[in-house]
Amino acid sequence: MQEKKIKHKIQNVIWPCVVFAGITGMITGIIVFAFRVISEKVIEISQAIYHFAGENPQYIPLVVLGAVLVAAVVSFFLTYSPHSRGGGIPTAVALIRGLITFHWLRNLIFVFTSALLSFLCGIPLGNDEGPAVQMGTAVGSGVTRVMGKKHRAWERYLMTSGATAGFATAICAPTTAILFGLEEGHRRFSPLLIMSSASSVLAGMGTLELLCHLFDKESALFHISISAYLPLWLVWVALPVGLLCGGFAYLFGAVTHAVRGLLHKKLGEVHLFFKVAPVFAVVAIIGSVYYEGIGTGHHLIEALLAHRVAWYVALLLLALRATLVIFANDVGATGGLFTPLLSFGALIGSVVSDVLISAGVLGEEHFLLMVVVGMTSFLAASVRTPLTALVLAIEVFSGLGNLLPILLAVLVSYVIVEVLGANSINEIAMEREIHKENRGKDRHVVDVTTEACPGSFAIGKQPRDILWPPSCTLLSVKTETADKHFYTGGAIKENDVLRLNLITHDLGHTAEMLCDLLGEQEIFDNDVISHETYKH
Numbered sequence: 001m002q003e004k005k006i007k008h009k010i011q012n013v014i015w016p017c018v019v020f021a022g023i024t025g026m027i028t029g030i031i032v033f034a035f036r037v038i039s040e041k042v043i044e045i046s047q048a049i050y051h052f053a054g055e056n057p058q059y060i061p062l063v064v065l066g067a068v069l070v071a072a073v074v075s076f077f078l079t080y081s082p083h084s085r086g087g088g089i090p091t092a093v094a095l096i097r098g099l100i101t102f103h104w105l106r107n108l109i110f111v112f113t114s115a116l117l118s119f120l121c122g123i124p125l126g127n128d129e130g131p132a133v134q135m136g137t138a139v140g141s142g143v144t145r146v147m148g149k150k151h152r153a154w155e156r157y158l159m160t161s162g163a164t165a166g167f168a169t170a171i172c173a174p175t176t177a178i179l180f181g182l183e184e185g186h187r188r189f190s191p192l193l194i195m196s197s198a199s200s201v202l203a204g205m206g207t208l209e210l211l212c213h214l215f216d217k218e219s220a221l222f223h224i225s226i227s228a229y230l231p232l233w234l235v236w237v238a239l240p241v242g243l244l245c246g247g248f249a250y251l252f253g254a255v256t257h258a259v260r261g262l263l264h265k266k267l268g269e270v271h272l273f274f275k276v277a278p279v280f281a282v283v284a285i286i287g288s289v290y291y292e293g294i295g296t297g298h299h300l301i302e303a304l305l306a307h308r309v310a311w312y313v314a315l316l317l318l319a320l321r322a323t324l325v326i327f328a329n330d331v332g333a334t335g336g337l338f339t340p341l342l343s344f345g346a347l348i349g350s351v352v353s354d355v356l357i358s359a360g361v362l363g364e365e366h367f368l369l370m371v372v373v374g375m376t377s378f379l380a381a382s383v384r385t386p387l388t389a390l391v392l393a394i395e396v397f398s399g400l401g402n403l404l405p406i407l408l409a410v411l412v413s414y415v416i417v418e419v420l421g422a423n424s425i426n427e428i429a430m431e432r433e434i435h436k437e438n439r440g441k442d443r444h445v446v447d448v449t450t451e452a453c454p455g456s457f458a459i460g461k462q463p464r465d466i467l468w469p470p471s472c473t474l475l476s477v478k479t480e481t482a483d484k485h486f487y488t489g490g491a492i493k494e495n496d497v498l499r500l501n502l503i504t505h506d507l508g509h510t511a512e513m514l515c516d517l518l519g520e521q522e523i524f525d526n527d528v529i530s531h532e533t534y535k536h
Contacts, residue, residue, distance in 0.1 A: 005460070012457050016154040017196040021161040024143045025200030028136040028165040029207030032128075035112060035135070036170075037217065039127045042119050043296065046287075050122060053288035060288045067121045067284035068277050074117050075273040078332050081110035083433065085332030088115075088130030089184075090429035092137040092166075096159045096185050098470045098513065099430070100437045104141035111135055114334040121280050122287040122294040123333045124324045128170040128221060130336020136166025136204075153457035153516040156467045157196045160185055164197040165204030171221045171338075172208075174201045176392045183385045184426065192465040221298070224305060226372065226398045228365035235405050237356055241370060242377045242409035244348045246416025248318075249381035252344070253422050256326050260432065263330055275331040283324060293320045296335070297343035301375070304346045308367045311354040318347040329429065337425060341382050342375045349374020369405070372397045377409035381417045384424040386410050441505040446524065447475075452496045453519025460491050469513045471503035 053063045078085045083102045085091075088111065094100045115131040140162030144155040160181050168177035178197045182189050212219040230237070267275060287294040292303075300317065303309075325340045353370035356362040362370070372393060380389035393399035393406045452458050458466055463474050478497040492498070498518070504510040511523040 008455065008460060012151075012153075012460070013192070013195075016148070016151065016157055017192060018199045020143055020148060020154065020158055021196040021199040022203040023147070024136070024140045024158050024161045025165040025203030025205075026207045027143070028132075028139045028162050028200070029169050029204035030211070031108075031112075031135055031139065032132045032166055032169040032204070033208055033211045033217075035115075035131065036128060037215075039116060039119055042116050043127060046120050046122050046295075047291065050287040050291045050294075054291065057288075060285065063288055064281050064284045067280040070117050070121050071277040071280040072273055074114050074280075074333065075271075075276045077110045077114040077117075078276075078334070079272055081106050081114075082436065083107055084110040084114055084134075084334055087125065087329055087335065087337040087426070087429050088132070088134030089337060090426040091433055092133045092159075092163045093185055093426055094430045094433050095137050095141075096156055096163055096181075098156060098467070100433050101509070102138075102141075104138040104145065108135055108138035108142070111138070111334060118328075118333045118335050119296065122283050122291070123280070123328050123335055124283070124294050124297060124321050124340060125328055125333060125335020126337060126339030127296040127298065128336065129167060129338040131334065132166035132170035133163045133336075134166070136162035136164070136169075138162070139166075140200075151457070152512075155516075157192065160193060161196045161200035165200040168201045169204045169208045171392075171396060172205070172219050173392060173395045174205050176388055176395050177201050179388045179391050180385070183388050184383060184424075186467070188464065190465045192461065222301070222305070222396055224368070224372065224397050226369050226402060228363075228369060229401050230366060230369060230405050232404070234362070235408060237352070237362060237366075237370070238373050238377075238405035238409040239412060241349050241352050241373050242412025243416065244352065245345055245374060245378040245409065246381045246413035248344065248348060249378055249413065249425075250417050250420045250422040252322060252326075252382060253417075253425050253428055255322075256330070256425065257423075257428050259326050260330050260428070264432075272332065276333065279324075279327050279331050279333065283328070286320070286324070292317060294324065297321065297339045300343050301339070301346050301371075304350050304371050305368055308354060308357070308364065309350055311351045314347045314351045314354070318344060318351075321347075337429070338379075341379055341425070344382075345375035345378025346371045347374070348378060369402055372399055372402075373406050373409045376406050377413040380410045381413035381422075382425045384414070384417065384422075384427075386414050438505040444502075444504050444507060446502040446504065446507075448500050448502060448514075448523055450498050450500060450514060450518050450523060451521060452492050452494060452498065453521060454494045456517065456519035458492050458517045459494055462491055466492075466517060468500075468517070469502060469504065469510045473501040475499040475501055 053060050083091055084107055111131050111134050119127050137159045140158035141155055144158050148154050164177045164181040167180050168174045178201055181197045209219055283294050349371040353367045376389045376393040380386040389410055399406050476499045507524055514523050
């Protein structure tokens with residue numbers, strides 16, 4: 001019996017959560033390294049083109065025409081691979097939660113290529129984190145389907161591993177990446193997810209660091225060292241930053257949702273090219289005149305970290321870039337939202353800092369800290385991940401010595417969006433993918449009775465560690481020796497009878513997911529108790 005348990009643990013814990021997660025992390029590290037190197041060159045070419053057009057205005061029409069042609073290629077890619085559209089993190093989160101499905105290889109190829117084309121045109125979406133997370137998710141799916149064909153229950157765990165490895169290698173923040181997978185990816189803490197994420201992040205970061213060393217590349221995304229410490233009696237200066245970040249996060253989410261609804265209603269049947277091309281053309285015009293208004297936002301953050309800017313310039317950039325990000329993400333241009341969100345917070349922090357420095361409240365040496373406070377609090381409010389934001393501030397932004405003002409701003413901004421009922425910007429972006437996936441399908445509400453078959457993935461695991469199908473609620477567990485359904489806690493055992501409540505738009509796919517977890521059996525018979533057509 002003991003030997004059987006050990007064999008089961010090796011097969012259903014060690015292999016997926018350590019070995020295969022490590023392989024996923026290594027492959028993701030290689031792909032992200034290649035993507036970072038190529039994207040840096042592409043962005044350099046983009047900057048050169050726009051600077052040339054700015055110095056030679058007669059060539060601006062030619063630049064705009066080139067952007068429209070690139071938009072035609074991008075629209076073709078996105079039509080062929082719909083889940084390559086928009087921010088990579090929302091799509092990856094929807095995938096690892098089991099809310100949508102995709103073709104992993106096609107998605108990997110087209111995220112890589114369409115993102116590079118977006119960066120060439122200066123589309124204001126992130127160049128590292130979003131595509132890296134989505135490509136890592138695709139790698140996790142591919143590893144399962146190629147190397148673990150008989151163990152489909154591993155897929156969402158390995159997709160989570162790939163997503164966290166992609167996040168870690170993109171921004172060089174391993175602890176933040178693991179917490180991101182838990183807090184944003186699954187909205188839960190699970191030892192099994194921590195184990196798989198940690199294994200992939202270690203392998204991915206090790207691979208990235210080795211490649212950076214071999215090719216003499218810099219691995220860190222930001223170089224920040226805050227030397228000035230804020231006195232305790234000045235901690236209150238973080239309050240206006242938190243207030244503004246919380247208010248703007250709510251406004252940004254509300255406008256994003258409104259624009260998405262309006263464009264879907266008015267332009268729902270319009271060919272994708274006629275949505276993408278105008279955005280690419282407008283970005284090309286703005287970039288030729290004022291390059292700081294476009295691009296991924298990384299260069300803007302670096303500039304703000306290097307020197308103080310006037311408050312009115314920061315507000316202009318905030319309004320301009322926020323508008324472009326909303327439309328670029330909505331039409332489906334491939335990229336990330338993480339860096340743009342950080343740039344919004346950096347701009348808000350710089351505005352408050354400029355005002356307080358001009359008023360003599362703060363010294364110039366505190367400008368950098370206020371920018372970091374803004375980035376952290378806006379990320380926490382807009383994505384609804386306060387813990388991830390705090391760890392990011394410590395791990396990447398050297399905020400440990402000034403944790404109190406950062407914590408205060410995060411708390412204030414998060415309370416504001418919580419009180420106002422704002423959704424995470426990633427949740428808003430996910431709605432489009434989920435709507436497309438389920439449009440025209442019946443929505444089924446199902447109560448089913450299943451059994452934990454001997455040798456199945458679920459055996460020996462706590463229910464919290466199992467990635468059940470989405471909208472699945474475990475109602476009760478009846479042990480083999482019990483007379484009634486009654487769950488006393490602990491791991492699921494062989495032949496336990498489980499009662500589940502499910503809400504699904506695809507009975508066949510949900511049945512496959514349950515069989516992957518609990519073993520082959522008849523899942524649905526006449527258990528469907530209600531259904532309605534999903535039309536949104």
